[in-house]
Amino acid sequence: MFSMLFPAFESGVIYAIMALGVYLSFRILDFPDLTVDGSFVTGAGVASIMLVNGQSPVLATIAGMGAGFIAGCITGVLHTKGKINPLLSGILMMIALYSINLRIMNDRPNIPLLGQETLFSMFRSFWEGLGIDEALNSVFAGIGLDPTTWSIMALMILVTFTIKFFTDWFLRTEIGLALRATGDNKQMIRSFSADTNKLTVLGLGVSNAFVALSGALIAQYNSFADIGMGIGMIIIGLASVIIGEALFGIKTIMRTTLAVIGGAIIYRIVIGLALELGFKAGDLKLITAMLVVIALVLPKILEGQKERARKKRKRSEFEKTYALGPEKEGDNVASTKSNSQSL
Amino acid sequence: MLQLNQIHKVFNEGTLDEKIALSHINHALDPGDFVTVIGSNGAGKSTLMNVISGVLSPDVGEVVIEGKNVTNLPEHKRAAFIGRVFQNPLAGTAPSMTIEENMAMAYARNKKRGFRAGVTKKLKGFFKESLATLHLGLEDRLNAKVGMLSGGERQALSLLMATFTEPKILLLDEHTAALDPSRAELITTLTKDIVQQHQLTTLMVTHNMQQALDLGNRLIMMDKGQIILEVSGKEKEELTIEQLLQEFQRIRGSKMTSDRALLS
Ligand SMILES: Nc1ncnc2c1ncn2[C@@H]1O[C@H](COP(=O)(O)OP(=O)(O)OP(=O)(O)O)[C@@H](O)[C@H]1O
Ligand SMILES: [Mg+2]
Numbered sequence: 001m002f003s004m005l006f007p008a009f010e011s012g013v014i015y016a017i018m019a020l021g022v023y024l025s026f027r028i029l030d031f032p033d034l035t036v037d038g039s040f041v042t043g044a045g046v047a048s049i050m051l052v053n054g055q056s057p058v059l060a061t062i063a064g065m066g067a068g069f070i071a072g073c074i075t076g077v078l079h080t081k082g083k084i085n086p087l088l089s090g091i092l093m094m095i096a097l098y099s100i101n102l103r104i105m106n107d108r109p110n111i112p113l114l115g116q117e118t119l120f121s122m123f124r125s126f127w128e129g130l131g132i133d134e135a136l137n138s139v140f141a142g143i144g145l146d147p148t149t150w151s152i153m154a155l156m157i158l159v160t161f162t163i164k165f166f167t168d169w170f171l172r173t174e175i176g177l178a179l180r181a182t183g184d185n186k187q188m189i190r191s192f193s194a195d196t197n198k199l200t201v202l203g204l205g206v207s208n209a210f211v212a213l214s215g216a217l218i219a220q221y222n223s224f225a226d227i228g229m230g231i232g233m234i235i236i237g238l239a240s241v242i243i244g245e246a247l248f249g250i251k252t253i254m255r256t257t258l259a260v261i262g263g264a265i266i267y268r269i270v271i272g273l274a275l276e277l278g279f280k281a282g283d284l285k286l287i288t289a290m291l292v293v294i295a296l297v298l299p300k301i302l303e304g305q306k307e308r309a310r311k312k313r314k315r316s317e318f319e320k321t322y323a324l325g326p327e328k329e330g331d332n333v334a335s336t337k338s339n340s341q342s343l
Numbered sequence: 344m345l346q347l348n349q350i351h352k353v354f355n356e357g358t359l360d361e362k363i364a365l366s367h368i369n370h371a372l373d374p375g376d377f378v379t380v381i382g383s384n385g386a387g388k389s390t391l392m393n394v395i396s397g398v399l400s401p402d403v404g405e406v407v408i409e410g411k412n413v414t415n416l417p418e419h420k421r422a423a424f425i426g427r428v429f430q431n432p433l434a435g436t437a438p439s440m441t442i443e444e445n446m447a448m449a450y451a452r453n454k455k456r457g458f459r460a461g462v463t464k465k466l467k468g469f470f471k472e473s474l475a476t477l478h479l480g481l482e483d484r485l486n487a488k489v490g491m492l493s494g495g496e497r498q499a500l501s502l503l504m505a506t507f508t509e510p511k512i513l514l515l516d517e518h519t520a521a522l523d524p525s526r527a528e529l530i531t532t533l534t535k536d537i538v539q540q541h542q543l544t545t546l547m548v549t550h551n552m553q554q555a556l557d558l559g560n561r562l563i564m565m566d567k568g569q570i571i572l573e574v575s576g577k578e579k580e581e582l583t584i585e586q587l588l589q590e591f592q593r594i595r596g597s598k599m600t601s602d603r604a605l606l607s
Contacts, residue, residue, distance in 0.1 A: 170458075172460060172462070173457070173461055174447070174451050174454075174460075175456050175457065175458060177440070177444055177448050177451075177461040177462075178451075180437070180439075180440060180444075181437040181440065184437040184438060184439050185433075185434070185436065187429070188436060188437055189437065189448060190419050190422060191418075191422050191427045191505075192422060192448050192504075193419050193420065193453065194419060194448070194456065195419045
């Protein structure tokens, strides 16, 4: 059980960075940005081709992130300068990126990274010198959890939480506040001398930088980049955001970014369980779509039920206090009855 | 302080819907002038405000603020020195952000935004003090989401946010119109106090004649894109609603007859 959940947890923490990117565009900027499906592959492609060409994993990963930033900025310019509707700007960019990604990947739809040095193999050789694996395994072996290495988990928790804390900090800076207001009330923040166009471009850039970083890391984690690896990524990101928000709450920014990370991990675990139950890999997109629908609809149904229960309670309270027992009500009914009879 | 030279604005030119919203407006405000603007629906009052704030650009004419021609300056740049409160109480604040965050954004209006913390301890103290002047108890709710406030509270906050950085020009477009009478009264009083305290050069559009007479040192009446009446100083103080209405009938009537004369 736990040994099955471990890889789901691991990849969940990596995908969480993508989900934080989607949170920035969807929730903070209120911009449904479909660039994600393309920029995820851009990050993976740039990092992979650089690794294959012998560049350092750190540099390759950062370059992938930078490419995503540029892609996001272009979507932002299409919308703000080109006055193209947000959904369409994202779709256009996503389609354009398909061709660009193929070019980046040297016209190869798949780049294997087996045997390449990656961020993970690099960190692992450092990690194994520390002897933490043995210590952790001796603790967790009791519950049947003894993965070959804890280094990926450790590195990813470090990276993902760095991104989380960066986001929390950024959204509270002067620029960050203006960015949030851009998604909340454009007229207002413009009247306080913020350039909402620039902020939208910046926000989408940062959002897609996160997405591309996640793509670059997933490529290194899975040991390949594939031109189709971004299909449906936006829905996965959205699923993570919505599940996380519904389960863990949105009281503050810090809480919400944590919730989004939690949502990404839970999504991976649900998918892992679905595969375990015998669903095919091809079914996963349908399951994802259904998860999003459930996460969107269920809270509303629950709220409706709660509201009905509350009203029912109120009504019975009301009856108790005002009717002062059934006799009086009965009297009234009787008197009207007798009235009608006498007529 | 504010100069409007030959402002002309036409909507949908060359179509059946062509509408001359502003017709060769010339007007100048001195520092500290508080002008109330009245006029019937469609007279061009909001258009005039939008031309001054840069939401709309005039077809002809220029807007000059403190000797600087700002006609081609985009809205968000002009906003550094123009404060605005809108008719809709929801328009002036960001609902999903807290009171202190909203105030921090307003506070940053005439500064370059950077990667410093938006809300600092020092600012919080200042925000608390400013909020206390509203007497609405908002100073104890710095961390409340603005979306939770009532329309009147939001409008009071908007007014404070628009003014506490002392903008060169304050534009109020029917900012009490969407409130119930007692809230409107409150916002009107606050407006009077704040404008006086900071000596703000102000243009206030209102449909409430009494308000237009009570507030400010000058009054202009607009009709069909033109300023048809202007009173100031002692003359304004002595003006009554009846006189104002009579004046309106007189000018409009004479215009109508001259229009008729032109047509025949
Ligand atoms: N964006 C626009 N496109 C076309 N016509 C417009 C536009 N904005 C305003 N108008 C027209 O210009 C004229 C002046 O409008 P404006 O909003 O300035 O009037 P107002 O004096 O503020 O009226 P009210 O008292 O109703 O607010 C109106 O006839 C209006 O229909
Ligand atoms: Mg108007």
